[in-house]
Amino acid sequence: MTFYKKLAEDDDxxxxxxxxxxxxxxxxxDEIRDIxxxxxxxxxxxxxxxxxxRKWRAGKLAPKVYGEKQAVEHSGPDGGAIAVSGIALRIVRADERGDT
Known part of the structure; x- marks a missing residue:
C-alpha cells in the first residue's frame, strides 16, 4: 500500500x-530562536x-497556529452592505442611566 493511499484509508x-x-x-x-x-x-x-x-514551513504545517492572519472583509450580496434587522435603538439621557 502506498503512503498516500494508507493516509486516505486509515483514520488512525x-x-x-x-x-x-x-x-x-x-x-x-522553535529553531528560529536558536538561529x-x-x-x-x-x-x-x-x-x-x-x-x-522556517516561519513559512511552520505556517504551512500548522496554519491555525503559525499561519499569516488574513484580514476578513464582511459584505452582503454582490459586495453590498449587510442587511441588519431586529435592532431597536433607545436614546437615554445621562441622568436616566443610573450609573452616575
Whole structure:
C-alpha cells in the first residue's frame, strides 16, 4: 500500500500523521530562536533567510497556529452592505442611566 493511499484509508494513521506534522511545525518554529541567537553581523543575512523559511514551513504545517492572519472583509450580496434587522435603538439621557 502506498503512503498516500494508507493516509486516505486509515483514520488512525491519518491522525498520527497530522499530529506528527503539528509537532514538526512547533520544532521548526522553535529553531528560529536558536538561529537568531547564533547570528552575528556576518551571518545575519543567512539567518534571516533561514528564519523566513522556517516561519513559512511552520505556517504551512500548522496554519491555525503559525499561519499569516488574513484580514476578513464582511459584505452582503454582490459586495453590498449587510442587511441588519431586529435592532431597536433607545436614546437615554445621562441622568436616566443610573450609573452616575
Amino acid at each position: 494513521f491519518a491522525k498520527r500523521y497530522a499530529r506528527a506534522r503539528e509537532v514538526q511545525a512547533h520544532r521548526e518554529f 537568531a541567537d547564533r547570528a552575528d553581523s556576518e551571518s545575519v543575512g543567512l539567518a534571516k533567510l533561514q528564519i523566513d523559511a
